[in-house]
Amino acid sequence: MKKGVFWLIILLLLGCKAFQQIAGGVYGSAGNEHNPTQGVISPGAYQTIEIAKDQVYQGNLLLVNKEYPVHKMGVKSDVVHLYQNEELVRGYGLLDSSIQASESVAKAFLEMVGAAQKDNVSHFMINSGYRSFEEQNQLYEEMGPELAMPGGYSEHNLGLALDIGSTQMKMEQAPEGTWLEENAWKYGFILRYPEDKRAITGTVFEPWHYRYVGMPHSAIIQDHHFALEEYLDYVRENEHLSVQVDGETYEISYYPVSRDTTIDVPVNRYYTISGDNMGGIIVTLYPENEKPQQE
Numbered sequence: 129m130k131k132g133v134f135w136l137i138i139l140l141l142l143g144c145k146a147f148q149q150i151a152g153g154v155y156g157s158a159g160n161e162h163n164p165t166q167g168v169i170s171p172g173a174y175q176t177i178e179i180a181k182d183q184v185y186q187g188n189l190l191l192v193n194k195e196y197p198v199h200k201m202g203v204k205s206d207v208v209h210l211y212q213n214e215e216l217v218r219g220y221g222l223l224d225s226s227i228q229a230s231e232s233v234a235k236a237f238l239e240m241v242g243a244a245q246k247d248n249v250s251h252f253m254i255n256s257g258y259r260s261f262e263e264q265n266q267l268y269e270e271m272g273p274e275l276a277m278p279g280g281y282s283e284h285n286l287g288l289a290l291d292i293g294s295t296q297m298k299m300e301q302a303p304e305g306t307w308l309e310e311n312a313w314k315y316g317f318i319l320r321y322p323e324d325k326r327a328i329t330g331t332v333f334e335p336w337h338y339r340y341v342g343m344p345h346s347a348i349i350q351d352h353h354f355a356l357e358e359y360l361d362y363v364r365e366n367e368h369l370s371v372q373v374d375g376e377t378y379e380i381s382y383y384p385v386s387r388d389t390t391i392d393v394p395v396n397r398y399y400t401i402s403g404d405n406m407g408g409i410i411v412t413l414y415p416e417n418e419k420p421q422q423e
């Protein structure tokens with residue numbers, strides 16, 4: 129009996145150690161210790177994960193507009209010069225050799241362009257991607273407040289926006305523009321400033337400006353014809369949403385974060401965490417055996 133108790137304690141201790149290693153792995157798999165946004169967990173019921181207050185300012189769902197500026201820590205950490213990464217530039221053109229973009233966003237764009245090509249829509253180009261605060265300020269001075277935002281107030285400063293053009297004609301008339309309006313959501317992108325959302329976004333119609341938010345958020349935004357502002361309100365008001373995309377169920381949860389805190393997530397499911405840049409985080413649980421497209 130005594131021996132039995134001894135072995136039970138040893139087993140419990142071993143169990144604790146294994147659990148700690150799994151927990152460590154969740155953060156480790158985020159790819160970037162500065163930005164722990166993604167992980168997968170081994171069997172068990174629920175797992176408690178730590179949320180740092182800074183995570184409010186990081187992720188693909190950040191709202192950036194005149195009211196909510198970019199936090200420096202929200203800038204994508206994988207920004208590259210596209211011209212120097214030819215594997216990222218296939219089937220479309222670049223306005224010039226200085227264009228930068230987040231590598232993960234560029235990969236989603238590449239996949240999207242490949243799909244458009246199958247529909248015989250193939251004259252895309254990237255006119256602008258990531259811009260530093262300094263470049264944004266310069267643009268603001270040149271273009272004025274009607275056409276540009278000051279440094280720190282543009283989604284281009286995050287690395288999550290692409291200005292997409294057609295080499296043939298203006299985007300308003302181009303097949304490339306029409307195709308994107310119908311299909312960009314499948315690749316995680318949204319038309320950020322639709323014509324009929326000007327009162328909400330505070331920005332004029334920009335048929336070229338696409339914002340990466342990732343699935344399943346882009347699908348919901350398309351389905352409800354939301355502006356990003358409206359979608360984030362919708363998530364915050366509902367707190368927990370269960371949505372079906374292509375027959376697969378995603379769970380989306382909102383948590384207000386005023387200080388470092390913990391949340392519980394189910395095991396055996398991939399998840400992503402993104403701040404909303406307004407004081408909350410959004411946890412997205414993926415269908416079983418499905419991985420997020422992007423970090």
Ligand SMILES: [Zn+2]
Pocket residue numbers: 256284289290291336337338
């Ligand atoms: Zn833009």
